[in-house]
Amino acid sequence: MSKIIAFFTSPRKNGYTAKLINRVLDGAKSAGAEVSAYYLNDDGIRGCQGCFYCRGHKTCATKDKFHPFYEEIKEADGIVAGFPIYFGEVGGQGKILLDRLYPMLDVNFAPRYPGKKVVTVYAQANPDPSLFTGAADKTHDYFKLCGFDLINSFLIYGDVAEGYTIPDELLAQAFEAGKQLVG
Ligand SMILES: Cc1cc2nc3c(=O)[nH]c(=O)nc-3n(C[C@H](O)[C@H](O)[C@H](O)COP(=O)(O)O)c2cc1C
Secondary structure, three states, X not given: OOEEEEEEOOOOOOOHHHHHHHHHHHHXXXXXXXXXXXXXXXXXXXXXXXXXXXXXXXXXXXOOOOOOHHHHHHHOOEEEEEEEEEOOEEOHHHHHHHHHOHHHEOOOOOEXXXXXEEEEEEEEOOOOOOOOHHHHHHHHHHHHHOOOEEEEEEEEEOOOOOOOOOOHHXXXXXXXXXXXXXX
């Protein structure tokens, strides 16, 4: 059975990124995947301590609430990650996720656990979808360095508008992306 692990980096557990991630996960489940999901804003998750333990070891020295995720990430076939845009970049919790993935790279910066499929979700209030593509590009470069294969990425934009709801077409595409994560 395919294993999919999802990371919600927004503190808003019912926010836009969360809604779209959940559609991706619905798609993955419909295709038979086993899904686990984690919130980076939960208490007990620390940022990278910069100790470089992971250069010589295949895991992280920080034994916090994130630590058990490493085993799950290693075993996962696919990863879904959602990031709200804060001041033009992924938010702080999103950056913590990226930093904590440093053990995915060995001492020579080669991927230790390559081949995982990735779907990303971003959300921004601004109605111009071209404004913050750099933040997504940087994130995707890092996943690529980890040997992961980005199969789909979604941007929710303009959600500052009163009464905004995620377009049905985007929700449908997210569901399909979840199916593509499997197998
Ligand atoms: C601290 C902060 C900074 C933000 N900065 C931006 C920004 O630079 N550009 C933008 O379009 N939206 C910005 N936003 C709005 C969020 O990106 C937007 O509300 C997004 O939908 C939140 O995602 P979520 O619903 O998954 O939490 C910011 C929101 C916060 C709280």
